[in-house]
Amino acid sequence: MIKAAAVNKYFGDLHVLKEINLEVPRGQVVVVLGPSGSGKSTLCRAINRLEPINSGEIAVDGVPLPAEGKALAALRADVGMVFQSFNLFAHKTIVENVMLAPMKVRKVNSAEARKTAMDLLERVGIANQADKYPAQLSGGQQQRVAIARALAMRPKVMLFDEPTSALDPEMVQEVLDVMTTLAKDGMTMLVVTHEMGFARRAANRVVFMSDGEIVEDSTPDDFFTKPKTDRAKDFLGKILTH
Numbered sequence: 421m422i423k424a425a426a427v428n429k430y431f432g433d434l435h436v437l438k439e440i441n442l443e444v445p446r447g448q449v450v451v452v453l454g455p456s457g458s459g460k461s462t463l464c465r466a467i468n469r470l471e472p473i474n475s476g477e478i479a480v481d482g483v484p485l486p487a488e489g490k491a492l493a494a495l496r497a498d499v500g501m502v503f504q505s506f507n508l509f510a511h512k513t514i515v516e517n518v519m520l521a522p523m524k525v526r527k528v529n530s531a532e533a534r535k536t537a538m539d540l541l542e543r544v545g546i547a548n549q550a551d552k553y554p555a556q557l558s559g560g561q562q563q564r565v566a567i568a569r570a571l572a573m574r575p576k577v578m579l580f581d582e583p584t585s586a587l588d589p590e591m592v593q594e595v596l597d598v599m600t601t602l603a604k605d606g607m608t609m610l611v612v613t614h615e616m617g618f619a620r621r622a623a624n625r626v627v628f629m630s631d632g633e634i635v636e637d638s639t640p641d642d643f644f645t646k647p648k649t650d651r652a653k654d655f656l657g658k659i660l661t662h
């Protein structure tokens with residue numbers, strides 16, 4: 421479970437997160453929508469403490485994330501994060517990319533880490549590419565490896581920040597399928613995405629951000645058919661006509 425309480429974040433004079441309160445119970449899949457610049461990525465980065473916050477508190481499974489230090493590194497492992505860019509090590513094979521996290525963070529030996537990595541690569545449908553290098557895989561395949569790498573940390577929650585926006589259209593679905601399976605398996609997920617199909621089919625809840633605030637928080641059905649605020653109506657009007 422993720423709990424953000426009264427979180428504020430400034431970049432200089434810019435108030436980017438304004439008193440954000442958000443609780444994501446275990447197993448819930450929340451899609452975060454909102455116009456560009458509304459603070460979606462900053463919220464993800466704040467939850468993972470990649471971005472320090474100015475005030476408020478963020479906790480994962482009841483444990484508040486500290487601002488820094490060794491404890492932060494351990495707790496950050498509880499929060500798997502998948503970004504738009506895959507950031508795989510080019511000179512390491514696919515299985516080695518996934519093995520690194522358990523070896524470094526969980527201190528498991530290489531045989532055990534390889535087994536974990538192979539199981540996860542199986543889960544994301546890439547096991548047959550395990551000995552290739554990232555450059556030999558398509559973007560969609562690389563993103564599935566990045567998901568396996570995040571899962572190798574045994575995270576309690578997963579954050580996705582526009583995981584499909586750098587992909588060719590024909591590769592988007594294969595990544596969304598992996599995410600949908602994760603959702604069905606009960607992973608707690610916060611997903612920033614422009615994929616409305618995923619939001620409608622796989623999410624339990626839509627949170628709509630505008631100008632650093634959460635202005636709507638509802639079921640996907642309600643959000644798409646009965647948006648309450650002009651800001652959400654305006655946003656939906658723009659994206660659904662694209």
Ligand SMILES: Nc1ncnc2c1ncn2[C@@H]1O[C@H](COP(=O)(O)OP(=O)(O)OP(=O)(O)O)[C@@H](O)[C@H]1O
Pocket residue numbers: 431434436454455456457458459460461462463
């Ligand atoms: N490192 C930074 N330094 C200064 N300002 C920043 C920084 N990162 C983000 N911002 C600003 O904070 C605001 C929120 O940005 P953020 O990336 O969280 O929005 P977003 O909703 O994720 O947008 P997008 O959909 O375009 O990715 C924007 O005005 C952005 O310019």
